[in-house]
Amino acid sequence: MTDTKDISLNPGTVHPTLSTYSSLSKSTTTHHLLHVGDNTHLPHKPLVQIGLGLQGAVFEHITHPTEAIKKEHTLNAHLATNLTNEVGIHRKVWKAFRKYKRLLIVREDKKKGKVKDKKEDKKEDAMEDKVEEEDEDEEEEEEEDEDMDDWDAYEQYDDDDDAKKDNARAVKVPEIIDYCGDADDDIWRKRLRFFPEGYQTKGAVVVMERILPLTKEGRKALVERFVDVGAKEEVLSREENKHCLVRTYLGRTKGKAGPKTDEQGRVSLRNLPLYLEGLREMGVDVVALAEKMGRAFAVMHWGAGVDGDDVEFVLGTEVKAGADKDKDECGFQERVVGLWLLDFGQCKQVSFGEGGEEAVKEVYQEFRGAMVMGDNRDFIPSCVDKESKEVWVGFRRGYTAAGKAVLKERRLQGYDVEEFITSYEEYAVDFP
Ligand SMILES: Nc1ncnc2c1ncn2[C@@H]1O[C@H](COP(=O)(O)OP(=O)(O)O)[C@@H](O)[C@H]1O
Numbered sequence: 001m002t003d004t005k006d007i008s009l010n011p012g013t014v015h016p017t018l019s020t021y022s023s024l025s026k027s028t029t030t031h032h033l034l035h036v037g038d039n040t041h042l043p044h045k046p047l048v049q050i051g052l053g054l055q056g057a058v059f060e061h062i063t064h065p066t067e068a069i070k071k072e073h074t075l076n077a078h079l080a081t082n083l084t085n086e087v088g089i090h091r092k093v094w095k096a097f098r099k100y101k102r103l104l105i106v107r108e109d110k111k112k113g114k115v116k117d118k119k120e121d122k123k124e125d126a127m128e129d130k131v132e133e134e135d136e137d138e139e140e141e142e143e144e145d146e147d148m149d150d151w152d153a154y155e156q157y158d159d160d161d162d163a164k165k166d167n168a169r170a171v172k173v174p175e176i177i178d179y180c181g182d183a184d185d186d187i188w189r190k191r192l193r194f195f196p197e198g199y200q201t202k203g204a205v206v207v208m209e210r211i212l213p214l215t216k217e218g219r220k221a222l223v224e225r226f227v228d229v230g231a232k233e234e235v236l237s238r239e240e241n242k243h244c245l246v247r248t249y250l251g252r253t254k255g256k257a258g259p260k261t262d263e264q265g266r267v268s269l270r271n272l273p274l275y276l277e278g279l280r281e282m283g284v285d286v287v288a289l290a291e292k293m294g295r296a297f298a299v300m301h302w303g304a305g306v307d308g309d310d311v312e313f314v315l316g317t318e319v320k321a322g323a324d325k326d327k328d329e330c331g332f333q334e335r336v337v338g339l340w341l342l343d344f345g346q347c348k349q350v351s352f353g354e355g356g357e358e359a360v361k362e363v364y365q366e367f368r369g370a371m372v373m374g375d376n377r378d379f380i381p382s383c384v385d386k387e388s389k390e391v392w393v394g395f396r397r398g399y400t401a402a403g404k405a406v407l408k409e410r411r412l413q414g415y416d417v418e419e420f421i422t423s424y425e426e427y428a429v430d431f432p
């Protein structure tokens, strides 16, 4: 096995592992976890909880390893920020990330290739659109696709192996696979027994692409650095600690952070927070990461019209693209570290209007306001801390590059990304 000192959590890094997740299950499984109308597809083991938040709990199931189910807490259903609302926003952000995926890549070599065949692009889009629910934006999106020349020229690259590597380095949003409200009693009667005790109440659920956890080697490297000597083995072997994702708190400049303890006082590797210093220790190029997060925020803001309140960024893994087998003869599987944006439960949508002065001011305020709220202050690099200036500069560079390209492509009048980010810098001074 690799020496854990060599393991880096830099997006794009390949980790070999003995535990495997099927890379094929998404395309070959016609019956995902919510299709329980037909008894032959009912899973026999209960779902296992892999995540918990204020709005809901997230589960995995052994038969569908690349899917995650988020189930809403009963009391959340009555709030404006319920799961139904979240799913609408999540879909919007996912669509914007698909459309502007070239803007979400920070190219390390800055090499630009040929223009990708636009017909191919459209074919892919048309196929994906078929299986997606139509929404009002769809027509608008098609129209916009006709006028992509400027944008294509902005960020061109080959759809070859390089592009695959680039894709692994792009920020991603989990794809929504299905959604079901709590109205259908018959379906719910069949479904409830698959949820663990304590979750056997009717509620809205969403099935989405699962962000795979860090590999055992990745977790070992974290434990090696951040857990006391005596506790290492126990922490690593505990089943629930397999679901390890790392939060990238670039805005935290003091200390390294590391694992928190759960309610029972045990060290937890779930949603493990790493501050700037901790990320650096894990081999992460924090400036490149900041640029990616900047790009993600810009596409969410200007591409999806979503304010980004209380979103999360995590490092996780995915099965290496292009692997036609799930694992090689020795039983190894290669997984790639990646950065994901998730949890749109508290987000709001903004309307860009006609771009009149008042509308522009309001949109700027919505976006700025959300950027200094809650965890966003921890995720977004500080623009006042002098020692981490280059990290903010990275975020700013990513945000403006992607934001400008989106505005140009959408031909949104009256908005100016440079003006917005400058106003954010002035505003954020009051929220250190
Ligand atoms: N698609 C996913 N794949 C893997 N883990 C997930 C996924 N979505 C959420 N999680 C995990 O579950 C936790 C709770 O989900 P989240 O959407 O943040 O719920 P809440 O809105 O209640 O905070 C997340 O912090 C993350 O650790």
Ligand SMILES: [Mg+2]
Pocket: 053, 054, 312, 343
């Ligand atoms: Mg959350």
